[in-house]
Amino acid sequence: xxxxxxxxxxxxxxxxxxxxxxxxxxxxxxxxxxxxxxxxxxxxxxxxxxxxxxxxxxxxxxxxxxxxxxxxxxxxxxxxxxxxxxxxxxxxxxxxxxxxxxxxxxxxxxxxxxxxxxxxxxxxxxxxxxxxxxxxxxxxxxxxxxxxxxxxxxxxxxxxxxxxxxxxxxxxxxxxxxxxxxxxxxxxxxxxxxxxxxxxxxxxxxxxxxxxxxxxxxxxxxxxxxxxxxxxxxxxxxxxxxxxxxxxxxxxxxxxxxxxxxxxxxxxxxxxxxxxxxxxxxxxxxxxxxxxxxxxxxxxxxxxxxxxxxxxxxxxxxxxxxxxxxxxxxxxxxxxxxxxxxxxxxxxxxxxxxxxxxxxxxxxxxxxxxxxxxxxxxxxxxxxxxxxxxxxxxxxxxxxxxxxxxxxxxxxxxxxxxxxxxx
Numbered sequence: 001x002x003x004x005x006x007x008x009x010x011x012x013x014x015x016x017x018x019x020x021x022x023x024x025x026x027x028x029x030x031x032x033x034x035x036x037x038x039x040x041x042x043x044x045x046x047x048x049x050x051x052x053x054x055x056x057x058x059x060x061x062x063x064x065x066x067x068x069x070x071x072x073x074x075x076x077x078x079x080x081x082x083x084x085x086x087x088x089x090x091x092x093x094x095x096x097x098x099x100x101x102x103x104x105x106x107x108x109x110x111x112x113x114x115x116x117x118x119x120x121x122x123x124x125x126x127x128x129x130x131x132x133x134x135x136x137x138x139x140x141x142x143x144x145x146x147x148x149x150x151x152x153x154x155x156x157x158x159x160x161x162x163x164x165x166x167x168x169x170x171x172x173x174x175x176x177x178x179x180x181x182x183x184x185x186x187x188x189x190x191x192x193x194x195x196x197x198x199x200x201x202x203x204x205x206x207x208x209x210x211x212x213x214x215x216x217x218x219x220x221x222x223x224x225x226x227x228x229x230x231x232x233x234x235x236x237x238x239x240x241x242x243x244x245x246x247x248x249x250x251x252x253x254x255x256x257x258x259x260x261x262x263x264x265x266x267x268x269x270x271x272x273x274x275x276x277x278x279x280x281x282x283x284x285x286x287x288x289x290x291x292x293x294x295x296x297x298x299x300x301x302x303x304x305x306x307x308x309x310x311x312x313x314x315x316x317x318x319x320x321x322x323x324x325x326x327x328x329x330x331x332x333x334x335x336x337x338x339x340x341x342x343x344x345x346x347x348x349x350x351x352x353x354x355x356x357x358x359x360x361x362x363x364x365x366x367x368x369x370x371x372x373x374x375x376x377x378x379x380x381x382x383x384x385x386x387x388x389x390x391x392x393x394x395x396x397x398x399x400x401x402x403x404x405x406x407x408x409x410x411x412x413x414x415x416x417x418x419x420x421x422x423x
Contacts, residue, residue, distance in 0.1 A: 022099035024067055025049050026060035026121075061111065061133055062118040064096040065140040069388070072143035076387040084147045093144055094157070100137060101160055109167035110134050110228075119240060120278065120304045125291040128229040131241030134172055139248035141165050142390045165396055172224060172250055175202070178235070179222030179258060183209060186233075203231050210235055212281060216269075221262030224251065226279065237262075237280045239270065239312050246319040249392045260325055263316075274308040274339070274354030275332040276316055282306025282352075297360060301352045308354030309347075310340060311371035317378045321385045333375050345369050 025048035035041040071089070075081045083089060106112050110129035116122050118132050126132075145161050148154050178186075187209060189200040213235055217223075223242050227234035242259050245251040251259065263270050270277050282300040283291050292298045298305040313332060320329035340346075347365040348358040378385055 022064060022095035022097075023059055024064035024096065026063050058114060058116040058121065060117065060121075061113045062136055064099070065133075065136040068093060068096060068140040068143050068147075069136070072147060073387045075147070077384070085149060090149055093147060096140070097144055097157065097161070100140075101164060109164055109171050111137050122295060122298055122304055123292050124279075124298060124304050125234065125283070126227060128227050128232070130227050131172075131176060131224050131238050131245070134168065134176075135241045135244035135248060135250050138165065138168050138172070138250045139244060139390060141168075142248060142393070162396060165393075169250060169396075172245070173252055173255065175228055176224040177222060177251075177255055178217070178225055180217055180219055182222070183213065183217065202228065202233075204233055205231065208233055208235075216266070218262060218265040220258070221265055222255065222258040223262050224255070224259070237270070237277075239276045239278055239280075239309075240315060243312070243315040243319045246322060247315065247388060248390045253392065256319070256323055260320065260323055260328060264328060268353070271332055271335075272308065272353040274310060274336055274349040276309065276312040277354070278304055278307055278309050278312070278348075280306060302350040302359060303348060306352070307358060308349040310336060310349075311347075311365075311367040314371040314374035314378070317375040318385050318388055321378060321382045322389050326379060326382060329375060330379055333372070333379065337372075340368065340372055345372075 027049050029047040029049070030044050031047050032042040033045055035043055071084060071093075075084050100111060104112070108129065111133050112129060113127065113133050115124065115127040118126075118130065118136075120126055120130075120132070141161050141164060145158060145165075148157060150158070186204060187206050189204055189206050191200060191203055191205055193200050193203070223237050224245055225233055226236045226238045226241065242251075246256040246259060249256075266280075269280055282288075282302075282305045283298075284300045288294070288298075288300055288305070292305065295305075297303050300306060313329075313336075316332060317326075317329040320326050343357055344363040345365055345368045346357045346361040346363055347368060348361050350356045350358045350361075
């Protein structure tokens with residue numbers, strides 16, 4: 001963890017261009033180099049990858065967010081809060097926050113990223129404002145707010161964090177959420193509305209509703225869509241984004257319950273023989289050719305394109321424990337306990353039902369093993385889930401600093417977000 005802080009300030013360039021400070025590496029290599037030109041004595045040095053060596057040269061946006069989330073968890077589980085208070089660690093937190101909270105051209109509180117900037121690190125049509133990044137962003141802001149040392153210099157940062165959390169939670173809850181009722185509303189949308197009180201704010205064309213969705217979504221379930229941009233909604237179900245929205249309380253309690261209801265009802269699609277689908281459904285035929293660029297690794301129902309990733313078990317278990325549904329997590333864990341061991345702990349599984357070990361799946365994969373063991377331990381000791389879970393913060397939704405409550409030009413996000421929780 002501290003090694004990531006150490007390399008955070010290292011120079012990182014692609015064709016003479018450097019990204020902002022605060023970027024965390026996605027991975028490391030350890031190289032042996034001669035000591036002072038002595039070919040007989042060597043030392044090991046870190047060789048971090050900030051994206052300049054990655055396939056597609058994409059910066060890892062999620063790594064810094066995960067670092068903050070796990071830093072908070074480390075403090076809670078060990079009681080070693082002195083680590084969070086170290087000057088270099090506090091600097092690391094602030095560099096990440098400054099990078100994420102910097103002003104730009106965007107009209108929305110969500111983070112704008114390129115394709116392949118998270119767990120899905122290849123071209124899969126998630127550029128823009130993917131749910132996974134927004135859920136991690138919200139969670140990281142919640143965690144950072146607890147850890148930032150309070151002084152005169154940090155008061156403004158805390159205010160900025162609170163305002164962003166409020167706006168982000170309202171935006172995701174209001175505009176990313178779909179259930180049968182919401183889909184029917186979208187189906188009847190009018191388009192080209194130019195006004196401050198437009199219903200179809202993002203000018204979504206009803207024809208975007210995919211043919212599979214109306215018959216797939218259950219009456220008593222719903223989920224947060226994968227992406228939202230002007231004139232574009234990605235209706236795919238992305239497991240990690242939805243699960244972490246539950247864990248971090250980005251989703252309302254009612255929405256969180258509906259997400260788990262959907263997973264239970266659509267168990268054969270999302271869990272099947274090997275939990276969990278990274279996304280559903282897969283891109284196929286012309287969609288696969290156009291969106292992935294004919295990626296041979298992301299063929300339909302493989303890898304990031306509808307593949308099954310057992311590492312997602314621990315996020316699923318956390319969400320189930322938080323919502324009082326450990327039975328769902330236990331069902332998934334027990335179903336694959338022997339199979340994962342017999343199959344030598346693959347990275348991912350292929351086919352619609354997750355029956356085949358992935359075509360290029362590495363065996364004895366660390367995060368597959370860690371995800372399974374974490375799920376087992378959490379089910380045996382559910383109170384440990386508190387180290388990663390964030391409860392709803394009603395104080396965050398009180399009051400308003402935006403001034404919109406006195407204007408007819410917009411809706412106050414704090415008031416709207418609080419009304420959703422209390423319904």
